[in-house]
Amino acid sequence: MSKQSMQSNGGAGPHVAVLAYPFTCHPFTLLAFTRGLASAAPNALFSFLCPGKCNSSQQVPSNVRVYNVWDGAPAGNGLEDVALFMKVEHAIFKKGVEVAVAETGRKLSCLVSDSFVRVGKEMAEENGVAWVTYFVSGAAALSSHVYTDLIRQKFRVAATGGEDETLDFIPGMSKVRVRDLPEGIVTGDLDSSFSHMLHQMSQELHQATAVFINSFEELYPSITKDMESKLKKLLSVGPLVFSTPPTTVPDSHGCLPWLDKQKPATVAFISFGSGASPCPPNELIALAEALEASRLPFLWSLRDQAKQHLPKGFVEGANGMVVPWAPQIDVLAHGAVGVFISHGGFNSTLESIASEVPMIVRPFFADQMINGRMVEAVWEIGVVVKGGTFTKNDTMNCLDMALAQEKGREWRKNMKAIKEMALTALVTSSWPTNEDAIYYPKEEDAIRQNKFQCVHCSRF
The missing domain is CATH 3.40.50.2000 (Glycogen Phosphorylase B;)
Known part of the structure; x- marks a missing residue:
C-alpha cells in the first residue's frame, strides 16, 4: 500500500x-x-x-x-x-x-x-x-472447470453416450473420463x-x-x-x-481409546463427509454386510438418522463402533487404521495421504468422481468401488485388497512417496x-x- x-x-x-x-x-x-x-x-x-x-x-x-x-x-x-x-x-x-x-x-x-x-x-x-x-x-x-467450454464442444451429448471418453486433449487429464467430471460441466441440469x-x-x-x-x-x-x-x-x-491446528472438539465418543485397543493397520474407518450421509439405504446395508462378513474391526462415522437403515442387530453385534462423529484427522493418524472408506472429498483425500492410509472411494457428487479417478488411476493409492456403488462382494474384495494383498502395500508405498513430496x-x-x-x-x-x-x- x-x-x-x-x-x-x-x-x-x-x-x-x-x-x-x-x-x-x-x-x-x-x-x-x-x-x-x-x-x-x-x-x-x-x-x-x-x-x-x-x-x-x-x-x-x-x-x-x-x-x-x-x-x-x-x-x-x-x-x-x-x-x-x-x-x-x-x-x-x-x-x-x-x-x-x-x-x-x-x-x-x-x-x-x-x-x-x-x-x-x-x-x-x-x-x-x-x-x-x-x-x-x-x-x-x-x-475441468477452466476447460468447461471446450469440453462442452467435444461432448455435447455426454448424457447419451461417450461417458468413457477421456480428456486426452487437456494436459494431464488423459486418464480422466467424461463420467469423472463434476456435474454442471456436461452432465446434470x-x-x-x-x-x-x-x-x-x-x-x-x-x-x-x-x-x-x-x-x-x-x-x-x-x-x-x-x-x-x-x-x-x-x-x-x-x-x-x-x-x-489441532481440533478443539473433544473425542466425546471414545474413538481414540477404542483404537488404542486394536492391532496396527487392521481397522477400516468409514466416513462420508461432515454433512448428512448421501449413501442410499441399500448401499449402507451392503457396506454393513461386507464389514460383518469380513469380521474386520471398524470405526464408522454415521449420523444417527442414517443408522436406522443398518441391518437389524448390526450395531449391537458389530466388531466395531458406529458413532455420529469422529475426529477424522486424529483417527486417520492412528496406527490402528488400515483403510479409509470415503466419499472422495478432496480434504479427506489429502488427510488420507497425510496419514498414509489407502482409500476405498464411493463418490457421490461434485469433485468426488474426479478425485476418485486420481486416487485409483493416477496416484494409485486406492480403489473406486465397482460401478460407483457399494455391493457386499465388491466391498469385501476392496477391503481384502487394501488390508491383505500386495496391492494394498503398493498403495501405502505410493502414499508415503506423495506425502514426502508434499512435505x-x-x-x-x-x-x-x-x-x-x-x-x-x-x-x-x-x-x-x-x-x-x-x-x-x-x-x-
Missing part, C-alpha cells in the same frame, strides 16, 4: 475481506487458508464473512474476525439452499463488508472469495481492490442456477489477480503447469492438513510458516494494473 493509502487507513495494516461459500466443507477449508494467511501477516486484519453460522473448532489468530453475516437459509446442503443463497449473496456480503469496515476503521485492501462465490469479482471491483480467489479442490477439478454459477466461475478465474489452491505442484505436475499458463497467477498452498513442497515454499508470505497490493496503482505482490517471496 502507498503511504497516502496507509494514512487514510488510520496508519493500520491491510484489511482483507474473505467471502465464504457456506456449504459442505467450503467454509472450514477457507477458514484454514485464512488462518494461514493471518498467521503469516500479523499486521493485516482479516474479516471472514460466512453466511449462516460458521462454527468451527479451528483456533484462529487474533487478527481474524469471523462475521456470521446471514442466517436465512434452511438447514441442509440441498440445491434449493444454494439457489436461495445465490439470490441474496451480493446483498449480504455487501452489508457484511460495510459492517467490517465500520467496526475496524480500516478500508479494504484486498478481497478474497471462495471460487464458488459468484459475486467475488464484482464486489472487488465495487471496492476498488484486487480480487483473489480460493479454489477448495484439486488441480484436476480446477482444470446445465440450466440450473448452480450450473450457471460454475460456468461463470470457469469464465472469470483467469481474471483473478491470483488463484490459490489447496494442493501442491508435484501432485498434479502437468495440470499445474497448464493452469499456470491459463491463469494470471496460480499458487499452490497445500496441503493445508499439515498446517491445520518437501511445504518446506521449500513460503507457506504457511514464512511470516512474510502475505499477499496484498504493493501500491495503489497495482490495484488498477491488477498486479499482486508476495512480500519477500520469490514465488510471486
Whole structure:
C-alpha cells in the first residue's frame, strides 16, 4: 500500500475481506487458508464473512474476525439452499463488508472469495481492490472447470453416450473420463442456477489477480503447469492438513481409546463427509454386510438418522463402533487404521495421504468422481468401488485388497512417496510458516494494473 493509502487507513495494516461459500466443507477449508494467511501477516486484519453460522473448532489468530453475516437459509446442503443463497449473496456480503469496515476503521485492501462465490469479482471491483480467489479442490477439478467450454464442444451429448471418453486433449487429464467430471460441466441440469454459477466461475478465474489452491505442484505436475499458463497467477498452498491446528472438539465418543485397543493397520474407518450421509439405504446395508462378513474391526462415522437403515442387530453385534462423529484427522493418524472408506472429498483425500492410509472411494457428487479417478488411476493409492456403488462382494474384495494383498502395500508405498513430496513442497515454499508470505497490493496503482505482490517471496 502507498503511504497516502496507509494514512487514510488510520496508519493500520491491510484489511482483507474473505467471502465464504457456506456449504459442505467450503467454509472450514477457507477458514484454514485464512488462518494461514493471518498467521503469516500479523499486521493485516482479516474479516471472514460466512453466511449462516460458521462454527468451527479451528483456533484462529487474533487478527481474524469471523462475521456470521446471514442466517436465512434452511438447514441442509440441498440445491434449493444454494439457489436461495445465490439470490441474496451480493446483498449480504455487501452489508457484511460495510459492517467490517465500520467496526475496524480500516478500508479494504484486498478481497478474497471462495471460487464458488459468484459475486467475488464484482464486489472487488465495487471496492476498488484486487480480487483473489480460493479454489477448495484439486488441480484436476480446477482444470475441468477452466476447460468447461471446450469440453462442452467435444461432448455435447455426454448424457447419451461417450461417458468413457477421456480428456486426452487437456494436459494431464488423459486418464480422466467424461463420467469423472463434476456435474454442471456436461452432465446434470446445465440450466440450473448452480450450473450457471460454475460456468461463470470457469469464465472469470483467469481474471483473478491470483488463484490459490489447496494442493501442491508435484501432485498434479502437468495440470499445474497448464493452469499456470491459463491463469494470471496460480499458487499452490497445500496441503493445508499439515498446517491445520489441532481440533478443539473433544473425542466425546471414545474413538481414540477404542483404537488404542486394536492391532496396527487392521481397522477400516468409514466416513462420508461432515454433512448428512448421501449413501442410499441399500448401499449402507451392503457396506454393513461386507464389514460383518469380513469380521474386520471398524470405526464408522454415521449420523444417527442414517443408522436406522443398518441391518437389524448390526450395531449391537458389530466388531466395531458406529458413532455420529469422529475426529477424522486424529483417527486417520492412528496406527490402528488400515483403510479409509470415503466419499472422495478432496480434504479427506489429502488427510488420507497425510496419514498414509489407502482409500476405498464411493463418490457421490461434485469433485468426488474426479478425485476418485486420481486416487485409483493416477496416484494409485486406492480403489473406486465397482460401478460407483457399494455391493457386499465388491466391498469385501476392496477391503481384502487394501488390508491383505500386495496391492494394498503398493498403495501405502505410493502414499508415503506423495506425502514426502508434499512435505518437501511445504518446506521449500513460503507457506504457511514464512511470516512474510502475505499477499496484498504493493501500491495503489497495482490495484488498477491488477498486479499482486508476495512480500519477500520469490514465488510471486
